[in-house]
Amino acid sequence: MDIIFVLLPISVFIAVCAVIAYVWSVRSGQYSDLDTPSIRMLHDDEPLDLKHDQKTQE
């Protein structure tokens, strides 16, 4: 069971990495606007493609 003396610090270290990633995501403003991205992803590329299709059909 002495392996726990090694494993515990390692697992804590990994968890800290996750915290660092979280801190980064908050600081970079990913949580500042939770409404618009949900709308934006609905029509990212599709409409422009449609337009392209129409042009080629003509």
Next chain:
Amino acid sequence: MAEAIKVTHTDRYCLHCNLPIPTGLLENSDKEPAKFCCKGCESVYQILNDSGLEAFYKVKGDAFDDKPQAALVTGARYEYFDDPKFISSNVTPQPQGLCSVQFLLDGVHCSACVWLLEKLPILNQGILNSQVQFSKSSIEILYDPLKISLSKIAQLIDSLGYRPRIYRLDINQDSYSKSLLLRIGVAGFCAGNTMLLAVSLYQGLFTGIEERYRLLLHIVSLVLTLPAIFYSAAPFYQSAIAGLKLKMLHIDLPISLGISIGFLASAYNTFVGAEHVYFDSVCMLIFLLLIGRWFQHKGVKQAADSAKLLPSLLPHSAIKVNNDIREEVYIESLQETDLIEVGPNQVMPVDGTVTNGDSQIDLSILSGESKAQPVEVGSKVFAGSLNLGSKLQVQVERVGAKTRMGSILELVDKATNQKSQLMQLTDRISGYFVFFVITFALFTFGFWYQAGFEVAFNHTLAFLVITCPCALGLAAPVTLSVAISKAAKLGIFIRSAEALEHLTKVVTVYFDKTGTLTKGLTAVVETYPQLNSISVEDLQLLKQLEQNREHPIAYALLNKLSEVISSERALDLDSIKELAGRGISAYHKGDRFLVGSYQFLKDNGIKLNEPQSSFVKQSLQNCCSPVFFAKQDQVLTVFAVGDALKEGLQQVLSSACFKQKVLGVLSGDNKEIVRKISSQLGLEKYHAELTPEDKVRFIEQAKSDGAVAFFGDGVNDVAALAAADIGIGVSGGAEASLKVADIYLADPDPKLFSELFEGAGRTLRTVQRNLYFSLIYNLIGGSLAIAGYINPLAAAIIMPLSSLTVVLSSTMSHTFKK
């Protein structure tokens, strides 16, 4: 392109916004049938097609159909945006010589708008990026100032049908929510990991655990708790200390005591190698409490900076006239004695005197007077009033904060600052709570002292951890924020939790009249006889007579007529004669038709029959003015035109929640009208012909009897809204009233008036119930701890359970009906 749009009657609905096309447009265009409801929509459609963005109409799909909205193209030139003063205060420089600017946009209402606005870089090379925040209707634009000027960007956005307004991001608000999020994340991390370790320790309690493993687990838990204690929990210590400085026992004081003593004692136990540590409970507590704070923060609408009120009410620019040269200037650069021009339907930007032209202006923004005021050369005009008629030239006398509007808003500022802070229920309870906890902690320690210091210490520690008021700290914020979000779904926007508590204590309720009790616009309330008893041809004639008149009554009649006339036919009218303020007459196939006032009727020698004159009497009693439509010598129909009371108002005002309260009307309008309305609604108190300052005075007077709520909608109510203990802004009026109001009703329906009070009552009862819940938990947990039955495992189970009960009970409770 027409196929791409879901339009059922292509010739009747606007290609851009799907609004029905005004019938006048359909007829007047000689070449081809009109495709747009207005010039604005047409120009936007043109731009989109020219720049290959016609996919907008695909994106739009059905999203638009719920709430069609015509494009708001104003055609303004925004030249003052290029003023160096303006740029330095509103533009943020970015690396590589780029600049960024933020605008608040009017007219963003669906996802297609977001799509279109984020395509700005396609429309202009100078714009590198544009990002919309839908919930705030704001846009952030990154641009190259060498390639495009700020005014051009504004013009571009305007030409798409969104009016840009200047907006300064509230950085404090943003950074507060970011730091709160970080604290929650860190606390969650600590709580999760210490709990994992604690599970092994609990197992150890039952099966035995080797000393060195236990020590390892204790030390790692201690280390993992440090960030939660020193970083995440910092706000609790801060507000506890701030409360102590004000000699107040804030709810954060027992929380701080609980977590710091829990931590310190557990750390001590770790060093002496004792069995009991509460690191997981402490972390969990911090995590849950921070989540409670997050709810509180989210539920509360951002407090508006009332200093920003002035620019949002008055135009930023004015047309300056200098020897026949007209230029648009930034309002702040206007000097006294400068001449400016104010076009029809424009808001007066300054206080001044009319030097040229005559017109009618709408002063309701300042006085609440609903009738338009005539102005001529020499008349004084005030900033914020609306020019209804023709072009006016005005000599500037006062600008900005010095205008009458500015001084009213100063009043608002003062009132907002003086608003008393109601002590929150939990704060009051926490005072007693701290006292009891400390007394019982000492008692526990003394009681167990004969069993040895260590036992006494551990039992006291258990007591302090278990009574740490987690549920108490969650009870109020969670309930209130759930109630606030439920209310928001009904269209009741509550700015602060305090407002909800205040509402339950209201003694006097004052209402504004126009727009609050009444519908706020001139409309046909009744007709006699019914319109369908008249031939379609006659109605068609009436419509044609009224069509091109710029008058509120004409609009009201046309609105009513559009309900009954479906087909369109142009009829010949001869010798049309209009008598200003009286009426209009014309001949059709030899028959004389006339529309107008009673005086006009009398002048033309037409008499009313018995039922008609009794209808007129009745409508006069209901504060309506009669308008007559006659053919030859016979009155065909009488229209009662007026500002009608909202439907169902009487019922609402007689409902239980208003029973114990004093109700009254404060209005700037004519005494007679206010008296009639009040008597109709059974309101005892009414005060008419008030200035905004008078309204504040009446509210201050009423405050001596207890809390005062004020319902209002106009800018003339802003000061009163701020002065009342609870200002309630009602939709339909100026946006500004929203900013100072504690509560905003997005739906003018009076049902919300009573729902607001009833919901607030239910909310407060739920809060109280939750507080009792958590107190009972603490009572049980505390007495078990005193009896020595609580170990870390029991604490870890009981504490989240109590929090969970409280959260469930607040989310499930019926605070606002939805």
